[in-house]
Amino acid sequence: MAYDRSQERLNSLSITSFVKAKDATSAVRTTWRIPREMVLTVLGYTIGLDNIWKIAYLILKYQSVIAIIPYALAFLLCGLPLFLIEMIVGQNYQRGPTIVFARMCPLFHGVGGAMITLCFFMSIFHVVPMVWGLHYFINSFQPVLPWTTCNNTWNTNHCISVNDINKDIVGVLSSNEYFRNQVLDLTTNPLLPGAVKIDMAVYLVICWLMVYLVSFKGIFVSGKASYVTTALSYLIIVILFIRGLAAPGNIAGITKFLWKSNITSLQNIELWGDASLQAMVSLGVGFGPIITYSSYNKRDYKFISRFGVAIPAVNFATSILFCFTLLLNIGSLLGSRPVLINQITSDETGLIGSMLVFVVYPTSVGVLQLGHLWSAMFYLMIFLIAFDNQCAFSESIASGLIDAFPDQLYNRRTMIYLVLTLVQYLLGMTCITKGGLYVFQLFDWYVMKICLPCVLIFEVFIACWIYGVKRLRKDFSVIAGEKLSILWKILWYIPTPLIVTGTTLFCVIFYSSPGSNVKFAQYWWSLLTGWLMAGSILVCILISVILSFIRAKGSIVQNASVMDNRQKLN
Numbered sequence: 019m020a021y022d023r024s025q026e027r028l029n030s031l032s033i034t035s036f037v038k039a040k041d042a043t044s045a046v047r048t049t050w051r052i053p054r055e056m057v058l059t060v061l062g063y064t065i066g067l068d069n070i071w072k073i074a075y076l077i078l079k080y081q082s083v084i085a086i087i088p089y090a091l092a093f094l095l096c097g098l099p100l101f102l103i104e105m106i107v108g109q110n111y112q113r114g115p116t117i118v119f120a121r122m123c124p125l126f127h128g129v130g131g132a133m134i135t136l137c138f139f140m141s142i143f144h145v146v147p148m149v150w151g152l153h154y155f156i157n158s159f160q161p162v163l164p165w166t167t168c169n170n171t172w173n174t175n176h177c178i179s180v181n182d183i184n185k186d187i188v189g190v191l192s193s194n195e196y197f198r199n200q201v202l203d204l205t206t207n208p209l210l211p212g213a214v215k216i217d218m219a220v221y222l223v224i225c226w227l228m229v230y231l232v233s234f235k236g237i238f239v240s241g242k243a244s245y246v247t248t249a250l251s252y253l254i255i256v257i258l259f260i261r262g263l264a265a266p267g268n269i270a271g272i273t274k275f276l277w278k279s280n281i282t283s284l285q286n287i288e289l290w291g292d293a294s295l296q297a298m299v300s301l302g303v304g305f306g307p308i309i310t311y312s313s314y315n316k317r318d319y320k321f322i323s324r325f326g327v328a329i330p331a332v333n334f335a336t337s338i339l340f341c342f343t344l345l346l347n348i349g350s351l352l353g354s355r356p357v358l359i360n361q362i363t364s365d366e367t368g369l370i371g372s373m374l375v376f377v378v379y380p381t382s383v384g385v386l387q388l389g390h391l392w393s394a395m396f397y398l399m400i401f402l403i404a405f406d407n408q409c410a411f412s413e414s415i416a417s418g419l420i421d422a423f424p425d426q427l428y429n430r431r432t433m434i435y436l437v438l439t440l441v442q443y444l445l446g447m448t449c450i451t452k453g454g455l456y457v458f459q460l461f462d463w464y465v466m467k468i469c470l471p472c473v474l475i476f477e478v479f480i481a482c483w484i485y486g487v488k489r490l491r492k493d494f495s496v497i498a499g500e501k502l503s504i505l506w507k508i509l510w511y512i513p514t515p516l517i518v519t520g521t522t523l524f525c526v527i528f529y530s531s532p533g534s535n536v537k538f539a540q541y542w543w544s545l546l547t548g549w550l551m552a553g554s555i556l557v558c559i560l561i562s563v564i565l566s567f568i569r570a571k572g573s574i575v576q577n578a579s580v581m582d583n584r585q586k587l588n
Contacts, residue, residue, distance in 0.1 A: 047112050047113075047313065047314070048236055048237060048238075048314055049314050049315065049316050050237060050241065050314050050315060050316075051238070051241070052241070053319070053321060053325075055237070055241030055242070055244060055245075056241070056311060056314070056315065056321065056325075057325055057329065058241075058244035058245060058248045058249070059237070059240060059241055059244045059248070059311060059406075059410075060308065060311050060329055061244075061248055061329060061332060061333070061336075062244050062247055062248040062251070062403075062406030062407075062409075062410075063302055063307050063308070063311070063406055063407060063409075063410035064300070064301050064302045064308075064329065064330075064333045065248075065251070065333060065336050065337075065340075065403060065406075066299070066300070066302060066403065066407050067144075067147050067372075067400065067403055067404055067407070068296065068299050068300065069300050069333075069336065069337040069340050070340045070341075070344060070375065070400070070403070071344065071372055071374045071375055072296050072299070072300075073085075073086070073089060073296065073300075073337055073338070073340070073341040074340075074341045074342075074344045074345050074374055075374065076089065076289070076292060076293060076296065077341065077345070078345075078374075079292075080283045080286070080289055082283060084281065084283055084284065085283070085289060085293065086338070087284065088284070088289055088290045088293035088294065089293040089296060089297055090334070091293075092290075092293055092294040092296075092297035092298075092517060092521075093297040093300065093301075093330075093334055095509060095513040095514065095517055096294065096297060096298065096513065096514050096517040096518060096521075097297040097298050097300060097301045097303065097330065098301070098327070098330045099506065099509045099510055099513075099514040100298065100301070100303040100304075100474070100477070100478065100514065100518075101301045101303055101308060101326075101329075101330050102322070102326050102327075102506065103477075103478075103481045103482075103490065103510070104303055104308040104309045104312065105308060105309075105312045105321075105322050105326050106312075106322060106490055106493050106494050106497070107122065107309060107312075107481070107490075107493070108308065108309035108310065108311070108312030108313040108315075109312045109313065109315045109317060109319075109321065109322060109497050110317065110493040110496070110497055111313065112313050112317055113313050113421045114130070114306065114309055114310040114313055114414065114417045114418040114421045115129070115130035115133040115134060115306045115309050115310070115414070115418055116130035116131060116133075116134060116418045116419075116421050116422040117130065117421045117422070118130060118309055118313075119133075119480065122480060122481065122484070122485040123480045123484050123485060124566060125562075125563055125566050126476065126480055126484075126559060126562060126563065127562050127566075128558045128559040128560070128561060128562025128563065129473070129476045129477060129480060129558075129559055129562075130306075130418065131418075131558040131559075131562065132472075132473050132476070132555045132556075132558040132559050133304065133305060133306040133309075133414075133418070133473055133477075134306060134414070134415055134418040134419070135554055135555055135558055136304065136305055136306075136465065136469050136470065136473050136555060137305045137306050137307070137411050137414050137415050137418075138411075138415055138442070139461065139465045139469065139551060140305060140411055140465055141408060141411035141412065141415065141442055142442050142445045142446050142449075142461065143446070143449055143457070143458050143461035143462060143465070144404065144407060144408065144411065145222065145225055145226065145229075145404070145408055145442070145446055146446065146449045146450065146454075146458050147372065147375075147400065147404055148225050148400075148401055148404030148405060148408065149218055149221045149222050149225055149450065150201060150376060150400075151397045151398075151400035151401040151404060152221045152224065152225060152397075152401050153201060153217070153218070153221055154376070154380070154393065154397040154400075155394055155397040155398050155400075155401055158390050158393040158394035158397060159390065159394065163380070163383075163384050163389060163390065163393060164196060164200070165192055165193040165196035165197070165380045165381070165384065166179060166180040166192060166193070166380075166381070166384035166385075166389075167179050167180075167192060168192050168195075170196075170200070172195060172196065172199035172200040173192065173195050173199070174190065174195060174199075176189040176190045177189060177190060177191075177192050177195055178190060178191055178192060179192045180192065180193075180381055180384035180385050181385075191377060191378075191381050192381070193376075193377050193378070193380040193381040193384070194377045196380070197376050197377050197380075201218075201376075202215075202452070202454070202455050203215055203452045204452065204453070204455055205452045205453045207453070208453055208456040208541060208544065209541070210452075210453060211448070211451040211452060211453035211454065211456075211457075212451050212452030212453055213451060213452060214447055214450060214451050215450055215451065215452065215454075218450035218454075219447065219450060222443060222446060222447070222450055223443070225405075225408070226439050226442065226443045226446075228405065229405065229408045229409055229412055229439065230412075230435055230436065230439045232409055233409050233412040233413055233416070233435055234431065234432050234435035234436070236413070236431070237311075237314055237413070240409050240413065243409070244406070247402045247403075247405055247406050248402075248406065250398075250399075250402060251399050251402045251403055251406075252336075254395050254396070254398065254399040255336075255339060255340060255343055255399060256339075257395065258343050258347060258392070258395065258396060258399075259339060259342070259343040259346065261347070261392065262342075262343055262345075262346025262347040263346060265346075265347070265386070269346065287524070288528065290524075291520075291521060291524035291525070291528060294517055294520070294521040294524070295466075295467070295470075295471070295521055295524075295525065298470070298474060298518075298521070299466065299470070300333060300334075300337055301330055301333060302410075303474065303477075304470050304473045304474045304477060305411070305414065305470075306414040306415075306418060307410035307411065307413065307414040309414075310410075310413055310414045310417045310418070311410070311413075313417075317497055318497065318499075319497075320497075320498050320499055320500075322494065322497065322498055323498040323499075323500055344374055344375070344379065347379060347382055347383070347392075347396075348374065348378050348379055348381075348382040375400065379396065380393065383396070412435065412438060412439070415438060416431065416434050416435055416438060419434060420434065449461070456544070460544055460547060460548055461551075463529070463548060464548035464549070464551050464552055465551065467525045467529040468525060468526070468529065468548070468549075468551075468552040469551060469552050469555045471518070471521055471522035471525045471526075472522065472552065472555050472556060473555060474518050474521075474522070475518050475519060475522045476559060478514055478515050478518045479515060481510075482510045482511065482514065482515055483515065487506075487507050487510045487511055490502075490506075490510065491506070491507060
């Protein structure tokens with residue numbers, strides 16, 4: 019009888035998830051036709067824009083490659099185990115986050131909704147660097163690279179052209195003025211956003227149209243597109259790395275400050291916090307696409323045993339390759355003007371590292387032979403990487419909604435993608451006004467530094483301690499046909515939850531409010547908006563818990579115990 023009552027309470031809690039059990043299995047699940055498409059698509063997603071500049075940013079900020087050590091440790095002890103968890107539960111339950119968490123822990127099924135919400139926020143502003151990349155790519159074909167000269171309408175009297183870069187002149191790089199005064203046309207007052215920039219709006223239409231055309235047909239098209247986008251991105255980065263090694267002055271320019279073995283920098287808690295957060299961001303955990311893509315594997319396909327560790331390993335190697343490719347290509351410039359390091363790592367830029375891509379790199383290629391070619395290749399790569407990310411976000415959001423409401427939405431996939439694209443385009447317009455950079459900063463700060471850690475801490479405790487490591491290992495054995503190493507059991511029990519908890523506390527303490535030199539932080543309404551975004555993530559989870567107890571039978575104590583009973587019932 020105790021079993022029956024527990025099962026009844028479990029079922030009543032499960033009803034409070036987004037779908038009933040019969041609805042969750044009513045639609046036939048699409049599967050990958052060719053395994054390598056899954057590999058290329060996941061690689062394309064995990065190699066995000068942050069992989070290009072954030073590690074290089076850490077190295078420049080702490081002026082030593084020793085900054086890679088905390089990143090590598092966090093990647094191994096936290097990022098990799100989280101990636102494997104998402105791969106296992108996605109393939110095992112054959113559904114996206116909205117259903118996966120409803121089945122793992124009915125009481126906290128709202129974590130899946132929080133992931134979709136986070137993914138939605140990310141998709142709105144993450145397309146902006148894609149727009150910038152497209153702009154730079156197109157303008158790389160002008161007779162003279164427009165960011166290399168000072169005789170343009172957007173330049174000021176303080177402009178320093180690439181021809182004067184090695185002279186002892188105090189001023190502003192022409193590439194910096196181009197980015198701020200031409201690309202952004204940045205207003206100095208966040209309270210006056212100004213008009214939408216027409217050229218940026220057109221680029222935004224092109225970006226979202228391409229994402230829609232590839233995404234609305236699902237993985238059949240996006241999987242094929244990955245052959246071009248992912249493979250071409252890797253080809254370009256290898257070419258640029260070789261060019262960076264061959265160019266005179268680049269290696270000497272970066273080695274004089276990168277190879278400082280300042281071991282005391284490892285005592286800096288900010289380095290460990292930044293590196294840990296970046297390790298999670300690098301693999302794209304917490305947003306939902308990994309669970310979604312993994313759910314398209316056939317349940318009995320031994321994908322995880324073959325690629326579960328290989329993909330993160332390639333991701334780590336690629337991140338390091340991206341980092342040193344970027345540093346090599348700007349090495350001579352940093353060597354001649356070390357003051358740029360302080361400008362790049364200053365919060366005042368509001369772009370935390372992306373100055374490397376849109377200010378420093380354009381200057382460095384401006385003095386090279388075939389500068390137009392290197393510029394076009396680099397910004398094509400930026401565009402392709404951002405494109406893969408946007409397709410992954412769109413797939414995760416749409417798939418999560420369809421999984422949640424299959425009877426209503428399964429046959430309306432095209433319409434769902436169209437509506438999502440239009441909504442995200444309209445919201446993204448706020449980031450391409452003359453004050454759009456401040457909106458971009460707001461999204462980037464609170465989504466990446468507050469919202470993501472909040473989602474991850476719920477994910478890791480549900481997966482490792484509520485759902486249980488024992489069940490995770492059992493699920494792996496079922497879908498992979500082999501036992502999982504006890505090493506993963508050790509990592510999932512202690513190091514991974516501990517690092518996620520520490521990183522979350524670090525982000526809440528150090529990043530709860532941006533520095534006073536970040537302009538949008540000077541206004542209370544901007545801080546309120548940021549915390550409302552973060553609060554919406556927690557509200558998704560809180561509402562799910564409240565609804566579960568309201569609709570379930572029995573006392574609060576009995577219903578709370580269902581989380582443990584679930585381990586015994588299955």
